[in-house]
Amino acid sequence: MTTAESFALQLSREEKKRRIYGVLIAMGCFYLLFKAFVIAEDMNSGSFIKGMSQFLDYPADILKDTVAPDANWFAKFRSYIPAMIETINMAAIGTLIGGIFAVLFAFVSTRNIQVWPPLIPVARRMMDTMRAFPELIIALFLIFVLGTSPVPAIVAIILHTTGALGKLFSEVNENIDRGPLEGLQSTGANWLQRMRFGVLPQVSSNYLSYALLRFEINIRASAILGFVGAGGIGTELRKAIGWSQGADISALFVLLFLTIIVIDQLSSVLRRKIIGQDLKTGKLT
Amino acid sequence: MSPAAASDMVAIRSRYADLIKHSRRQSVLPIALIFAALVYIAYAMHVFEVPKLIENLRVDRGVILATDSFAHKYHIVKRFKTGEIEVSLEGTRGQEFEGSYPEWVQVDSQGFDVDMGDGVTATVKGNVVEFVVPGIPPLVVEATKDGVLFSGDLPEWAKYSPRKFEARPSLFKRIQVTKTKVEVHRYFAGWENFFFDFGHPLNGKAFTEVAATAFSSERIFPDQSNWQSIWNGIWHNKEWQHKDVFRALLETVIMALLGTVVASVIALPLAFIASSNFNRNFVSRMFIRRCFDFLRGIDTLIWSLIFIRAFGLGPLTGIMAIVFTMVGELGKLYSEAIENIDEHQVEGVKSTGASNAQNYAFGVLPQIMPVFISQTLYYLESNTRSATVIGALGAGGIGLMLVQTIQTSKDWENTLYLIVLTLLVVILMDVISGWLRRRLL
Numbered sequence: 001m002t003t004a005e006s007f008a009l010q011l012s013r014e015e016k017k018r019r020i021y022g023v024l025i026a027m028g029c030f031y032l033l034f035k036a037f038v039i040a041e042d043m044n045s046g047s048f049i050k051g052m053s054q055f056l057d058y059p060a061d062i063l064k065d066t067v068a069p070d071a072n073w074f075a076k077f078r079s080y081i082p083a084m085i086e087t088i089n090m091a092a093i094g095t096l097i098g099g100i101f102a103v104l105f106a107f108v109s110t111r112n113i114q115v116w117p118p119l120i121p122v123a124r125r126m127m128d129t130m131r132a133f134p135e136l137i138i139a140l141f142l143i144f145v146l147g148t149s150p151v152p153a154i155v156a157i158i159l160h161t162t163g164a165l166g167k168l169f170s171e172v173n174e175n176i177d178r179g180p181l182e183g184l185q186s187t188g189a190n191w192l193q194r195m196r197f198g199v200l201p202q203v204s205s206n207y208l209s210y211a212l213l214r215f216e217i218n219i220r221a222s223a224i225l226g227f228v229g230a231g232g233i234g235t236e237l238r239k240a241i242g243w244s245q246g247a248d249i250s251a252l253f254v255l256l257f258l259t260i261i262v263i264d265q266l267s268s269v270l271r272r273k274i275i276g277q278d279l280k281t282g283k284l285t
Numbered sequence: 286m287s288p289a290a291a292s293d294m295v296a297i298r299s300r301y302a303d304l305i306k307h308s309r310r311q312s313v314l315p316i317a318l319i320f321a322a323l324v325y326i327a328y329a330m331h332v333f334e335v336p337k338l339i340e341n342l343r344v345d346r347g348v349i350l351a352t353d354s355f356a357h358k359y360h361i362v363k364r365f366k367t368g369e370i371e372v373s374l375e376g377t378r379g380q381e382f383e384g385s386y387p388e389w390v391q392v393d394s395q396g397f398d399v400d401m402g403d404g405v406t407a408t409v410k411g412n413v414v415e416f417v418v419p420g421i422p423p424l425v426v427e428a429t430k431d432g433v434l435f436s437g438d439l440p441e442w443a444k445y446s447p448r449k450f451e452a453r454p455s456l457f458k459r460i461q462v463t464k465t466k467v468e469v470h471r472y473f474a475g476w477e478n479f480f481f482d483f484g485h486p487l488n489g490k491a492f493t494e495v496a497a498t499a500f501s502s503e504r505i506f507p508d509q510s511n512w513q514s515i516w517n518g519i520w521h522n523k524e525w526q527h528k529d530v531f532r533a534l535l536e537t538v539i540m541a542l543l544g545t546v547v548a549s550v551i552a553l554p555l556a557f558i559a560s561s562n563f564n565r566n567f568v569s570r571m572f573i574r575r576c577f578d579f580l581r582g583i584d585t586l587i588w589s590l591i592f593i594r595a596f597g598l599g600p601l602t603g604i605m606a607i608v609f610t611m612v613g614e615l616g617k618l619y620s621e622a623i624e625n626i627d628e629h630q631v632e633g634v635k636s637t638g639a640s641n642a643q644n645y646a647f648g649v650l651p652q653i654m655p656v657f658i659s660q661t662l663y664y665l666e667s668n669t670r671s672a673t674v675i676g677a678l679g680a681g682g683i684g685l686m687l688v689q690t691i692q693t694s695k696d697w698e699n700t701l702y703l704i705v706l707t708l709l710v711v712i713l714m715d716v717i718s719g720w721l722r723r724r725l726l
Contacts, residue, residue: 033546036539043536043681044599051596058594086332093329096322132708132715134670136677136684140691141700145347150333224586227678228688234586241590253587261582 062253065246077251080236084255086150087232088263090225091218094154098161099211105162106169113173113199124170130163139225153230157218165214172206173199205274212267219263223256352456354701357477361390361399361469363409365428370397375696380483389471399469401458407469414467418454426450426462433462476698482523487515524696530686530703534710536600537682540672541665541714543600544607549661552612556619563623574620580613589675603672603680611668615660622656623649658725662718669714673707683707 041048066073108115109123135156142152181198189197226234233256240248330336362371370392374380391398396409404419416424424443427434432447439445443452450462457472480495481488486505487495499511506514520528557563559573589606596602626649634648676684683703690700 033543036543039535040539040543040600040604043532044596044601046595046597046599046601048596048601051592051601055592055595058591089329089332093326093333096325100322132711134673134707134711136674137687137704137707140677140688144691145343145350146338147341149338151335151338154329154333220584220586223584224674224678227586237590253583256584256587257582260584261578264582 061244062246062250066250068247071247073247073251076248077255080233080248080252080255083231083233083236084259087222087226087234088219088259090150090154090222090230090232091157091215094157094222095161095211095215095218097154098158099165099207099214101158101162102165102169103207105166106173107195109166109170110173112176112178113195123166127163127166127170130159131167132163133159135160135221135225136228139230140228143229148229148231150231153222153225153232156225157221160221161214161218165210168210169203169207172203172210176202209271209274212271216260216264216267219260348456350697352472354697355476356457356472356474357698358470358472359387359390361397361471362466363396364466365412366465374477374483399471401469401471403455403458405454405458407460409467414450414460414462416452416460424452428462428464428467430464432464476525476702478522478524480522481518482525485518487518525699525702530683530706533676533681533683533686534706537603537672537676537684538669538710538714540600540603540607540675540680540682541669544604544672545611545661545665545668547604548608548611549615549657551608552615552619553657555612556616556623559616559620560623562626562628573616577613577616577620580609581617582613583610585610585671585675586678589678589680593679598679598685599681603675603682606675606680607668607671611664615664618660619653619657622653626652655726659722662722665718666711666715669711673711683710 046054065071105123105127107113108119109127111117111120135153138156138159139153142155143149146152176199180202181194184194184198222230222232223234223237226232226236227238229235233252237249237252237256240252358375360371360373360375362373363369364371372382372386372390372392374382386392389400389402395411398409399407401407404417406417408415408417412428414426414428416426418424418440421440422437424435424437424440433445433450435445435450440452440454442454443450445451448463451460453459457474459470459472461468461470478488481490487498490498495515498505499515501511504514505511509517555573555577559570559577561570564570585606588609589602592602592605596605630652631644631648634644639647672680672682673684673687676682676686677688679685683706687700687703687707690696690703
């Protein structure tokens with residue numbers, strides 16, 4: 001046997017081994033998933049097969065109520081618009097204030113801007129903590145202290161937004177071109193002027209587009225927070241579902257769906273305009 | 286370098302006039318934006334009635350909650366009418382001390398004597414309560430049938446009215462006298478009964494004692510070995526419910542894990558149909574894309590509400606809600622990745638005479654694998670957080686447990702415990718997914 005042949009043989013053996021390992025790992029994963037499904041099925045109060053057959057019952061019920069002659073659907077739809085506006089307002093103010101805090105945190109936690117170096121790790125850990133808290137937990141706690149009102153939800157959104165946007169903003173800051181900064185320094189500009197004319201023009205478009213993306217996410221979040229008593233469309237939805245008022249439920253679903261779509265579209269148009277091209281966003285939470 | 290003369294400045298200014306001149310838009314826009322933001326914040330403060338809320342803010346309630354979340358307290362109560370004295374933990378039923386009290390509590394037929402630490406003592410004799418705090422004369426309060434009698438100077442941390450005398454010299458010491466009873470609270474930092482509940486024989490024992498018990502041959506419960514009874518004592522703790530908590534955590538993790546994995550497996554083939562370079566059929570492509578938009582747009586919230594009706598409470602509901610949203614979300618991302626692949630590699634594989642399946646396996650999949658893995662892992666962490674939220678809406682798991690403990694507001698240390706666990710799980714998922722991403726890519 002020549003060296004080449006033995007080498008080829010060894011290679012094919014290696015290949016076979018790799019394939020067997022691959023299959024074994026895949027089977028192991030599949031078994032684990034199946035096991036997890038069985039556990040989930042076991043913990044659930046209803047079963048999967050039965051649930052599947054009932055899946056369309058609830059939408060059908062809602063639809064039946066919606067098309068009923070006395071449903072008065074459009075009047076209901078209109079009557080829920082103020083609640084939707086409240087939810088949008090909650091998301092907007094949360095994004096705005098959270099965004100302002102995020103800018104401050106981002107400037108403090110960025111190495112090449114040098115506000116005060118010892119503060120960098122502190123600011124970063126603070127942002128990590130704010131990001132890790134699910135909004136719901138903060139909102140529930142604050143609702144208990146402050147009573148039911150939209151403000152707890154807004155505070156929760158502000159905290160989470162500060163953490164999430166702050167991280168993205170500081171990544172934007174890390175990637176700036178230092179040329180303008182050095183140029184400004186040579187003219188004797190002070191720190192504020194350097195930030196205003198050297199950094200802000202470079203980062204503002206990215207900031208805005210991230211903030212818009214966050215706004216979309218926050219609308220969903222504030223709708224969910226309404227469910228635990230923070231007001232807005234979520235509270236109305238919980239009431240309607242509690243009373244099984246099909247027409248109201250469908251009106252609220254449609255309103256929420258339309259709002260989310262319209263705002264998604266608006267913000268993607270705006271974002272494209274701001275950075276001049278489609279932004280590949282990846283993940284944002 | 287010498288500063289430029291005034292005449293030079295004028296010359297420079299006129300030479301580069303179009304560069305130096307600020308457009309009006311450039312100078313006004315930032316100020317206008319800041320102004321608009323301020324106006325909007327003011328409007329929102331008005332709409333959401335923030336000033337009124339700040340007025341009604343119960344700071345003391347918050348402080349008590351915060352204290353309760355990391356401390357526990359002993360109640361020592363004497364009822365004047367019957368003369369009965371009760372020493373208990375947190376004042377709850379089933380946690381009363383019988384006969385053997387903590388060593389800082391002395392009980393006699395007349396009343397009790399409590400050493401509250403830092404030289405503060407409370408002595409009850411008959412209907413008279415003497416409260417001694419270092420630095421000021423003792424406060425003497427007498428409970429009569431008509432009300433509470435107190436004379437003397439009142440320190441700022443005490444409140445007195447004929448109906449009630451209340452003093453709290455520090456956060457961890459509190460005394461309250463009404464005409465029917467006197468109640469003394471002493472707080473200790475830490476979570477009480479975290480391992481063994483109140484009735485358990487090992488309750489209050491130090492770690493070394495428990496370890497010694499584990500190795501001793503003398504059995505605590507005759508029907509099981511000491512290791513077993515220690516484990517059962519911790520696992521079936523009635524107050525902290527470790528067993529239920531971990532079951533709930535498992536539920537949440539299963540929701541996130543199964544939801545993400547199943548969604549990514551469903552989304553991958555659909556993404557091929559939705560990408561223009563693999564599917565030339567316009568109708569089917571657009572149909573799948575609109576399906577993705579629909580699934581994404583409806584939102585996890587609404588999906589979970591629909592599935593609760595079909596599947597009932599439990600992780601299945603959460604899994605299905607996550608799967609439906611994630612198929613839309615991941616399908617869109619995957620199809621974008623498929624559209625962006627390099628055709629050369631595919632052509633190269635084709636030119637070797639590879640079959641269709643081989644073409645996919647060696648030409649296409651290796652290119653989209655990084656996106657597939659990294660996006661799926663990214664969403665694993667965010668879905669853990671969504672699973673908590675879906676759970677709170679009624680699907681079960683740690684989210685539901687958290688909502689229940691907060692709403693019943695029985696014990697804030699339980700709430701803090703659950704919050705810490707939830708955070709740990711989210712962070713753990715983040716760490717694991719980050720580690721896997723680095724290993725696999």
